[in-house]
Amino acid sequence: MSKVLVTGACGFIASHLVDRLVKEGHEVYGIDDLSEGLNNENPKATYYYLDLRDTEATDTFVTKIKPEIVYHLASHASENKAQFNPIEIFTNNYNTFLNTLVPALRNGMKRIIVASSIAVYGGIKPPFTEEDRPKPEDIYGWAKLMMEETLEILAKVHGFEYVIVRPHNVYGPRQSAISPYRNVIALWMNTLLKGESYTIYGAGGQRRAYTYIDDLVDGLYKCGFENVAGEIFNLGADEAFTLTELSDVLQEVTESNILPTHLPDRPQEVVHAVEDHTKAKKVLGYKTSVDLKEGLRRTWAYAKSRGPQDLVYTDIELPSEKMPKNWIKK
Ligand SMILES: NC(=O)c1ccc[n+]([C@@H]2O[C@H](COP(=O)([O-])OP(=O)(O)OC[C@H]3O[C@@H](n4cnc5c(N)ncnc54)[C@H](O)[C@@H]3O)[C@@H](O)[C@H]2O)c1
Structure with missing residues (x-):
């Protein structure tokens, strides 16, 4: 069993993932700033409430946890709002990732699984495959793609495992309904x-293709524990x-x-x-x-x-x- 950190842990997808990780017997830690108004805690996981854009605070908590596996899901996932709030969306999608990755690596992390997005493909010809060259049409997609490229570069230098997941329009219970911009x-x-x-x-x-949450979480969970380091996966309904x-x-x-x-x-x-x-x-x-x-x-x-x-x-x-x-x- 592993020590697992999940960022954005109180959010829609991550909260279902935390439930699965707890059920499988892992020691689970969550970080969230509750900025998206959700509060879906699992009583068997341990939570820290902080803004992952804060480099020092994130370093302190990640160093305290010393996770073996990290699932990075924290984000402001408002793809269409990104063109009107580029600073908010970029920092919540890229800086939160880097602030988590660096101290996790320094403290022995073995694998990170990141929630990227179908948005990286932009307007290229569908159906999109993992072989396609991404070309995002919006700031949200570019921040996700930068996260993917950063993983490739830093993994070559520092030798850790990563898996990239590009989920396809997920929905289901616990998804936030308070944002006028998304979902x-x-x-x-x-x-x-x-x-x-x-x-x-x-x-x-x-x-x-709208994807029911339970179907996504199974694939996401497997990305943490199967022999798939370095892979990119599209995950969703057909x-x-x-x-x-x-x-x-x-x-x-x-x-x-x-x-x-x-x-x-x-x-x-x-x-x-x-x-x-x-x-x-x-x-x-x-x-x-x-x-x-x-x-x-x-x-x-x-x-x-x-x-x-x-x-x-x-x-x-x-x-x-x-x-x-x-x-x-x-
Ligand atoms: N829902 C989808 O259809 C979908 C599709 C593709 C990709 N994704 C990605 O999956 C991940 C989870 O999406 P979701 O739909 O569950 O979103 P969500 O808003 O329900 O969850 C995100 C969580 O991250 C937290 N968070 C945001 N910024 C933070 C910060 N600075 N510090 C700490 N916590 C912070 C929020 O409070 C929230 O609880 C995101 O990375 C999103 O981009 C989602």
């Missing part, structure tokens, strides 16, 4: 719970849906007749972002078992039990006419 399924469900109309940016032709199709399935599952409202496209949003998962299936034995309708049913049951949430708007670094109108608090 389409959680956000739409929250809007429906308030009896209001949810937003589709543009015509609704954007294609994504079947892609347009936003309009997603909206139709959501209407059916929630038995709602509130129709969506259309707003103009968001700048730099990739229209067709779909990954190929052949490599993960072959190498990790990765499989998905929850289809969209079933996943939405489970997520809707969770959303109803949690009840409607108030949205939390943050300061915008570069306010602009190009910003979606519904990002401004009424």
